Amino acid sequence: MGCCTQVQLRQIMVPNAFCNLPQCHLVESPYLRKLHDLINNEAKALDGIYLVPNGVHSILQIKEQQFAMHCDAMKEEFKLLSEPFKVFDFEFWKRPESNRKTEVCIKATNDGTIHAIVSWWLLQLDNEGTIFYCTGPKWISDQSKSFFPGMGNWCDHWKQCIWFLPEKGMTVCKHQEVFVGARHTKTSISYRVKTSLEKEDGGHCDPSPGDNQIFLTPEQIAIYGDCNWRLSMFNVIKNALKQKVSPMCIVVDDSLFLPIAIASLSKSAHVIALFPGLREKGTHYLQAVASSNFYSMDRLEVLRTRNQQLTMENTHQTKVGLFVGEPFYYGNENVLPWRNLRFWKERTMHDSVLSKDVLIVPCKGILRACAMSLPDFWRSRRCLQEIEGFDHSVANSTLGACGDLPADEEGPCLPFPIWQCGESKRLSDTVSIMEFDFLKPISSCAGTAQVEFTESGICHGFVLWIDWMMDSSTELSTGPDKGYWKQAVKLLNKPVAVGSHGLTLADCFSTEIKASFDPSSGDLNIKYVFF
Known part of the structure; x- marks a missing residue:
């Protein structure tokens, strides 16, 4: 008989055992x-x-x-x-x-x-x-x-x-x-x-x-409990209703606050909520809170048609005088800020039922940006190379790596709340790149802004967001100093030393940001050049 060798296998588990x-x-x-x-x-x-x-x-x-x-x-x-x-x-x-x-x-x-x-x-x-x-x-x-x-x-x-x-x-x-x-x-x-x-x-x-x-x-939940946000929205709707007599109102998104506010403020308005994400849950909700907010459901309805152009039959043969949104789309919270320009697309889709003097809320969006130092966030999105003798670069595309990309590649914009990005520092004032005019049908648009650095440091990227003009005097910001919204982060392939003119020996003192919006895809293309 041949010799038999007994082999004992030992499993090693990391993390191990006793103190997890x-x-x-x-x-x-x-x-x-x-x-x-x-x-x-x-x-x-x-x-x-x-x-x-x-x-x-x-x-x-x-x-x-x-x-x-x-x-x-x-x-x-x-x-x-x-x-x-x-x-x-x-x-x-x-x-x-x-x-x-x-x-x-x-x-x-x-x-x-x-x-x-x-x-x-x-x-x-x-x-x-x-x-x-x-x-x-x-x-x-x-x-x-x-x-x-x-x-x-x-x-x-x-x-x-x-x-x-x-x-x-x-x-x-x-x-x-x-x-x-x-x-x-x-x-x-x-x-x-x-x-x-x-x-x-x-x-x-x-x-x-x-x-x-x-x-x-x-x-x-925090937005809906914020007294300043609520007061701003309430006053905008109140002022809009003063300009209309028995208006037909469309709430195009999943806002819960707006249909209740309109129905409570006006006893003659007829409100149609589309609720594209909430659907039947939105209907049940409006019924459940109706008596507490002093409105009846015969003046407020939820359409069951989804992603379809509204007709005069839907609006009871009445042109729409007030077309509103926060904008907020249920289940759409982890996307880039300009994905909420869906509001503009839907305003255009329903254009045939809007009256000539329709009030659009919000009436405009403004794309804004600033340069920032984000060392922790940049490192967390840096391309993997060799680690402990193993090549991990194959995982870069799967993980969405942005930093240290090859020169001919460019990383995507990432939706992320800046206050959760670790160490951060603003290196410039806020600039406005371009505007989206919701009073007109959706169209391609582009804009350019010159960014002058006001602080010395290492620039890791640009932060972009949209501020919403609810009317001519009320602006609701979703910028990095606000803790309830995600911004878009455009990380650089390589960090750049920047500073103010005359105050530091930096590589760059300004940059130009160009943005273009494609209405067919809803994408925003960002380009930049340092000077």
């Missing part, structure tokens, strides 16, 4: 409260519009889930109400349990209101427990940073998770016991919070809206 933990903090944050508490933020508005009236609060809200965000951007307004604590550990070398529940008792470290639970991963990478990687924010203690390598470096893929407490949160006192219940499934972790003196943070107990519940993004 979701770490958590209880936090107070006015900004995070704005992202989910529409009920109490709406109560501060002076417009008399109720998007979430008593009895139907749950019909419009964010999903009950964790949301990924870079918490370092909110460091200055975070108040920590606990020490970091763990809820589960996961041993990746064995098959995980599909469902687990636990409850931990935490002592509050400060007086305050718990608005959210922030969580991140602490990963043990080796068997011996000597190598750890933490995906937590920078404001973890310095001692933890030195113990866990990898902490403190901005990585786009290492966002933290935010779990919102319902409505205005939970008030706690220093040293008070807080009970955090956690449950995980195969794909998610959820939390419930209570004190020894309170019931679980269940919020309002409304009748279940069933399948008609509308879930909006946290950013859209």
Whole structure:
């Protein structure tokens, strides 16, 4: 018989096993409260519009889930109400349990209101427990940073998770016991919070809206709860209705605020909402909030026709006197800003039913831009080359790499909220590149702007956005200083040293940006030249 050799196979799992933990903090944050508490933020508005009236609060809200965000951007307004604590550990070398529940008792470290639970991963990478990687924010203690390598470096893929407490949160006192219940499934972790003196943070107990519940993004909830935004929109609609007698009004997008505002402000207007994304859910929603907003559904209807040109039959043989949008398209939140020029396309498609003196809201869009230093974001989108002896360049096209591209290639514009881009610095004033005139049918257009650098630094790209002129005097901006909208980021192939004339020895002192809009595709082409 031949010799037999026994071979023992050993599996190595990275991350390993025994300390793969979701770490958590209880936090107070006015900004995070704005992202989910529409009920109490709406109560501060002076417009008399109720998007979430008593009895139907749950019909419009964010999903009950964790949301990924870079918490370092909110460091200055975070108040920590606990020490970091763990809820589960996961041993990746064995098959995980599909469902687990636990409850931990935490002592509050400060007086305050718990608005959210922030969580991140602490990963043990080796068997011996000597190598750890933490995906937590920078404001973890310095001692933890030195113990866990990898902490403190901005990585786009290492966002933290935010779990919102319902409505205005939970008030706690220093040293008070807080009970955090956690449950995980195969794909998610959820939390419930209570004190020894309170019931679980269940919020309002409304009748279940069933399948008609509308879930909006946290950013859209914040917009609808923003008193300044609401007041601006309210006054624009109020002024427009003063110019019309018993108008036929079209709300062309998925705005929930506008049809209610029009129906509440005018007892003679007839409102047709198209709701291209919300569809039947939008109809049910308008019915549910009608009595609280003092309008009847015989003056407000939702058309069931989709992506079709309106006819005079649709408008009851009446020309449209008011054509409006925010613009907001449900399910379209992660696209480039100019994708909302869909409003212009639809205004053109429905041109035959518009009256000669129709009021268009918004009446104009303005493409604006500025130059910025974005070192973290540029590195996160840089082309891969050889890493630890392995060629990773094959993954560049799949990952959408932009930085360090070959000279004959150009990266795309990326939709991203600048306040979540890590380190950033404006290097120029804002410039206007071109305008989109919604009073006229859609057409190709182009524009050029000269950008003079006002700060010295390394330019990594340009940030572009659209500001909306709702009427001749009301402008709603979606720029990088606004925390509720995504901008378009055009990264450079290679960063460029820039500066002001006479103040620095820089490579460039200005640049020219050219943009052209193609109405057939909805694309915006961006070109630039440094001087």
